[in-house]
Amino acid sequence: MRLQGKIAIVTGAGSGFGAGIARKFAAEGARVIVADINGDAAAEVAKEIGGTAQTCNVADRASVEAMRDAALAIGPVDIVVNNAGVTHLPMPTDTVSEADFDRIFAVNMKAIYLMTQAFVPGFKERRSGNILNIASTAGVSPRPNLSWYNASKGWVITATRSLAVELAPFGVRVNALNPVAGETPLLKSFMGQDTPEIRAKFLSTIPLGRFSTAEDMGNAACFLCSDEASMITGVAMEVDGGRCI
Numbered sequence: 001m002r003l004q005g006k007i008a009i010v011t012g013a014g015s016g017f018g019a020g021i022a023r024k025f026a027a028e029g030a031r032v033i034v035a036d037i038n039g040d041a042a043a044e045v046a047k048e049i050g051g052t053a054q055t056c057n058v059a060d061r062a063s064v065e066a067m068r069d070a071a072l073a074i075g076p077v078d079i080v081v082n083n084a085g086v087t088h089l090p091m092p093t094d095t096v097s098e099a100d101f102d103r104i105f106a107v108n109m110k111a112i113y114l115m116t117q118a119f120v121p122g123f124k125e126r127r128s129g130n131i132l133n134i135a136s137t138a139g140v141s142p143r144p145n146l147s148w149y150n151a152s153k154g155w156v157i158t159a160t161r162s163l164a165v166e167l168a169p170f171g172v173r174v175n176a177l178n179p180v181a182g183e184t185p186l187l188k189s190f191m192g193q194d195t196p197e198i199r200a201k202f203l204s205t206i207p208l209g210r211f212s213t214a215e216d217m218g219n220a221a222c223f224l225c226s227d228e229a230s231m232i233t234g235v236a237m238e239v240d241g242g243r244c245i
Contacts, residue, residue: 014041020214
């Protein structure tokens with residue numbers, strides 16, 4: 001029960017890594033606000049873990065502030081996990097549409113800016129709080145034909161480190177996780193297509209020989225957001241089976 005009594009918000013928690021993080025947090029005693037643009041998916045996960053569902057478009061300030069207000073009606077928020085993310089299909093960078101670029105910018109980058117502005121004032125006032133950003137190994141070891149996604153995750157890592165230094169005097173910790181691809185709705189997008197041959201080729205680049213799982217992410221997230229990690233801030237922890245070595 002490492003998160004007993006904590007209130008946590010996890011964005012993009014209706015599926016994939018976000019759902020895994022939400023489940024782990026609930027199992028460790030946190031009250032979890034399951035946020036997702038897909039309200040039905042959020043409600044399903046929230047029902048499973050005894051959490052609270054919140055439909056939220058994290059790229060929209062009004063939607064983020066409505067979620068903040070709903071969360072504060074429950075109690076002061078202790079943990080914010082910025083997990084929501086999108087990618088584009090692998091393709092040469094000069095063929096990526098402006099709409100795809102704008103979507104990546106809005107969900108992977110602007111959303112963290114909006115969430116920070118919504119919740120950091122409360123963290124500063126209480127002089128405590130945890131922000132966990134879900135970045136990617138793509139921000140450390142970029143893959144061809146995913147340039148704008150890679151760049152967005154590199155931005156997340158830099159923003160994490162910068163915020164960690166800025167907010168440390170207020171008792172606020174900011175960390176990130178860098179997963180390799182996992183069995184999530186984004187997997188097919190990363191690989192272009194999902195075939196046994198392409199999976200085998202991708203897995204051959206991961207020394208431990210498997211994808212990141214939702215459970216892997218939940219375990220790592222729980223540690224970084226718990227008091228056990230009270231001296232850790234500004235870290236971008238790789239949960240990648242050795243992919244970045």
